[in-house]
Amino acid sequence: MVKLLIALPLFAFVLVIADAATTNRCPSYCRYKLGTKAPNTTLRVRKDIKCMTEKEWKDFADAVTELHARGIFDRYNFVHVRYFYVIHDSAQFFPWHRWFLFLFENELRKINPTVTIPYWDGAVDFVHPELSEVFNATRAGGSGDPNDNFCVKDGLVAGWIRQFPSKVCVKRNFGSEPMVWHSPEWTTHLLQAGLDYDSFREGLEFSMHALMHGAVGGPQGELMWPWGPNDIIFFFLHANIDRIWAKWQLADPQNFYDYGGPLRDISTNTTVGLADQSDKLDPWDMETKEALVFGREPMPYTYDEFLSDVAEKEETEGIKRIKQLPKVVLQRYYPKIIDGTATRFHYELPPTCGEEILPFFPPPVPINPLTLAVRGFNADRAMRVQADSNSLVETLNLVGYQSPYV
Numbered sequence: 001m002v003k004l005l006i007a008l009p010l011f012a013f014v015l016v017i018a019d020a021a022t023t024n025r026c027p028s029y030c031r032y033k034l035g036t037k038a039p040n041t042t043l044r045v046r047k048d049i050k051c052m053t054e055k056e057w058k059d060f061a062d063a064v065t066e067l068h069a070r071g072i073f074d075r076y077n078f079v080h081v082r083y084f085y086v087i088h089d090s091a092q093f094f095p096w097h098r099w100f101l102f103l104f105e106n107e108l109r110k111i112n113p114t115v116t117i118p119y120w121d122g123a124v125d126f127v128h129p130e131l132s133e134v135f136n137a138t139r140a141g142g143s144g145d146p147n148d149n150f151c152v153k154d155g156l157v158a159g160w161i162r163q164f165p166s167k168v169c170v171k172r173n174f175g176s177e178p179m180v181w182h183s184p185e186w187t188t189h190l191l192q193a194g195l196d197y198d199s200f201r202e203g204l205e206f207s208m209h210a211l212m213h214g215a216v217g218g219p220q221g222e223l224m225w226p227w228g229p230n231d232i233i234f235f236f237l238h239a240n241i242d243r244i245w246a247k248w249q250l251a252d253p254q255n256f257y258d259y260g261g262p263l264r265d266i267s268t269n270t271t272v273g274l275a276d277q278s279d280k281l282d283p284w285d286m287e288t289k290e291a292l293v294f295g296r297e298p299m300p301y302t303y304d305e306f307l308s309d310v311a312e313k314e315e316t317e318g319i320k321r322i323k324q325l326p327k328v329v330l331q332r333y334y335p336k337i338i339d340g341t342a343t344r345f346h347y348e349l350p351p352t353c354g355e356e357i358l359p360f361f362p363p364p365v366p367i368n369p370l371t372l373a374v375r376g377f378n379a380d381r382a383m384r385v386q387a388d389s390n391s392l393v394e395t396l397n398l399v400g401y402q403s404p405y406v
């Protein structure tokens with residue numbers, strides 16, 4: 001019965017939004033405009049890609065282009081491929097990628113010391129990610145050319161040749177499948193649910209992270225495969241995942257150094273026990289616990305929204321609407337609101353532009369079987385995350401919630 005209730009409005013919804021979304025996109029969405037001033041000169045601030053000025057984008061794009069010409073991308077790509085099965089569906093997922101991004105950012109800053117890696121908050125584009133301005137020709141470029149091997153022909157990566165696993169163009173194919181992703185409301189639930197490190201990591205790795213990889217890459221594209229770092233979008237995607245982990249770390253004092261879950265072995269591609277903070281992060285000579293820390297040495301970077309005093313004072317439309325949910329829904333999905341302990345780090349509901357609000361909230365598409373297989377994800381656990389996200393959407397639709405993000 002619930003399924004039927006959902007299915008009918010979904011059909012109508014798709015018809016409505018297909019038109020609305022192409023004609024009524026918010027042109028100037030920007031996360032926290034004021035949250036960009038670092039309190040000191042050594043602290044790097046990573047920005048929402050949609051909030052970069054033209055100059056900031058140009059500096060970033062120039063540095064990236066130079067880095068690519070020097071063959072540095074290929075090196076980073078190779079390291080990611082080499083350790084792929086150690087660092088996915090494992091505890092090391094978060095800290096490994098954090099250190100990897102930081103080193104890559106260091107390379108960019110050798111070319112231009114003002115540059116940082118921007119993040120792409122895919123959840124605010126969750127209904128129609130293919131229309132995101134990230135794919136503009138003036139940004140990362142769009143999907144590849146189906147008549148030419150899905151080579152990307154516009155934007156920052158146009159004409160790029162990658163070396164591994166074969167010397168061909170950089171590819172994307174996101175035209176063929178619908179891509180509804182996980183919403184800001186879902187991420188907010190993950191931040192409020194009181195999860196331990198391992199459950200939080202699964203909740204994010206198997207939801208937003210997996211769908212963005214699979215959907216933007218498509219079967220042919222770099223992002224589907226272990227060689228994702230061939231595409232610059234890999235870094236935008238992972239900076240966003242890192243930001244949400246950082247937010248969870250700040251949400252509760254006991255979260256910051258929380259760490260644990262499965263440890264995977266590179267030679268057998270199996271789980272070989274439980275991870276510990278003293279495990280080495282290969283191939284670097286460092287312990288995992290060093291990569292849990294951000295915002296100071298050895299990784300003095302942060303994200304724009306953590307600096308924003310706007311976020312402190314203003315209640316976004318998204319936060320207002322969530323707070324109006326029936327008590328029973330809040331108890332189940334947003335308990336920090338009920339017990340009055342929600343801070344800004346318990347919300348992932350950024351400002352909106354006051355667009356028209358559509359009545360129906362679509363569920364995320366199922367995780368693509370290829371995405372699952374390529375990463376060797378534990379299918380049962382990935383499906384459980386998927387089911388949790390679906391049940392949140394069903395609940396929100398049943399109580400008539402209207403998301404400002406659809």
Ligand SMILES: [Cu+2]
Nearest residue numbers: 080087088097
């Ligand atoms: Cu990865």
